[in-house]
Amino acid sequence: MSIDKIFDVDRVTLRFGGVVSLNDVTLHQQRGEILAIIGPNGAGKTSLFNSLTGVYQPQEGSVTFCAQPGESFDVIGKKAHRVAKAGVARTFQASRMFSALTTFENIKIGAESHRGIGAVGAMLRGPGTRRDERKSDGKTIELLRFVGLEGQANTISSSLSYGDRRRLEIARALATEPQVLLLDEPAAGTNPSEKLALADLIRKVRDVMGVSILLIEHDMKLVMSLAERLYVLNFGSVIAEGTPDEIRANEAVISAYLGTTAEDA
Ligand SMILES: Nc1ncnc2c1ncn2[C@@H]1O[C@H](COP(=O)(O)OP(=O)(O)OP(=O)(O)O)[C@@H](O)[C@H]1O
Numbered sequence: 001m002s003i004d005k006i007f008d009v010d011r012v013t014l015r016f017g018g019v020v021s022l023n024d025v026t027l028h029q030q031r032g033e034i035l036a037i038i039g040p041n042g043a044g045k046t047s048l049f050n051s052l053t054g055v056y057q058p059q060e061g062s063v064t065f066c067a068q069p070g071e072s073f074d075v076i077g078k079k080a081h082r083v084a085k086a087g088v089a090r091t092f093q094a095s096r097m098f099s100a101l102t103t104f105e106n107i108k109i110g111a112e113s114h115r116g117i118g119a120v121g122a123m124l125r126g127p128g129t130r131r132d133e134r135k136s137d138g139k140t141i142e143l144l145r146f147v148g149l150e151g152q153a154n155t156i157s158s159s160l161s162y163g164d165r166r167r168l169e170i171a172r173a174l175a176t177e178p179q180v181l182l183l184d185e186p187a188a189g190t191n192p193s194e195k196l197a198l199a200d201l202i203r204k205v206r207d208v209m210g211v212s213i214l215l216i217e218h219d220m221k222l223v224m225s226l227a228e229r230l231y232v233l234n235f236g237s238v239i240a241e242g243t244p245d246e247i248r249a250n251e252a253v254i255s256a257y258l259g260t261t262a263e264d265a
C-alpha cells in the first residue's frame with residue numbers, strides 16, 4: 001500500500017550564489033503526521049520551509065503538496081499566496097503580527113485575507129461584504145477560543161506574553177483553513193510552562209482540526225515529545241530520519257548535533 005503523503009519533496013537543491021542551502025533533499029510528510037525538522041543553526045531548516053511555501057524557488061528537484069488524497073499541486077514555480085491558498089499555512093521564526101492591532105484584529109485579518117476581502121471590498125461594504133464580515137467575526141471568535149485567547153481578544157498584540165503571542169500566530173495561520181501548518185520554532189522565547197502549553201495546543205490542532213503539522217524546533221525535549229518522526233538536516237543535507245528513539249540513538253546525529261544533550265532529551 002502506498003503512503004498518503006501531504007508533502008513529497010524530491011531531490012531539492014537550493015543555492016544562493018556559492019552557498020548551497022539545501023543539498024539534494026528528499027523527504028515526505030504523511031497526512032495527519034506531526035513531523036519535525038531539526039539541525040544546527042544554518043542547516044537549512046527555514047530554507048526548506050521557504051521552499052515548501054513558494055518563498056524560495058529551488059533550482060533543482062520537486063515539491064508536491066497534496067491537499068486531499070489523490071490531488072497534487074507543484075509548489076516550485078508558484079507564488080507564496082497561491083501556495084497558501086492551496087492549503088499551506090505557516091508561522092515565522094521572528095514574529096510577524098501587526099503589533100499595534102488587537103488579538104481579535106490580527107486573527108480576523110488572517111481569515112479575511114484568505115477569503116480575498118480586500119480594502120476596496122471593505123470600503124464598498126455591499127451586502128456580500130457584510131455577510132463575509134460576520135463570517136470572519138464568527139471564525140475569529142471560534143479560533144480565539146480554540147487557542148485559549150478568548151480573554152485577550154481586545155489586548156494589543158505587542159503587550160501579550162511570548163506564549164500568548166505564539167498562540168496568536170498559530171490562530172492567525174489557522175484562520176486560512178490550511179491542511180498543513182508549518183511552525184518555525186514555535187516555542188522560541190517562551191518559558192517552560194508556556195512550552196508545555198504550546199505543545200498541547202499543537203497536538204490539539206492535529207487531533208481536533210486534523211491539520212498535519214511540520215515543525216522546526218531547537219528545544220530537544222519539546223520536539224522529541226511532540227514529533228512522531230523527525231528529519232535531521234546538517235549543512236543542507238538530510239543526515240538522518242526516524243522516530244524520536246531512533247534519532248536519539250543515531251551516531252551521525254549525536255556527533256553533528258545532539259552531542260551530550262542526547263541523553264537529556
Ligand atoms: N535569502 C538568502 N540569501 C542568501 N543566503 C541565504 C538566504 N536564506 C538562507 N540563506 C543561507 O542558507 C543557509 C541556511 O539558512 P537557514 O536560515 O535555512 O538555516 P536554519 O537551519 O533555519 O538556521 P537557524 O536554526 O539559525 O534558524 C545559511 O547559510 C544561510 O545564510
Ligand SMILES: [Mg+2]
Nearest residue numbers: 045046047093
Ligand atoms: Mg531558521
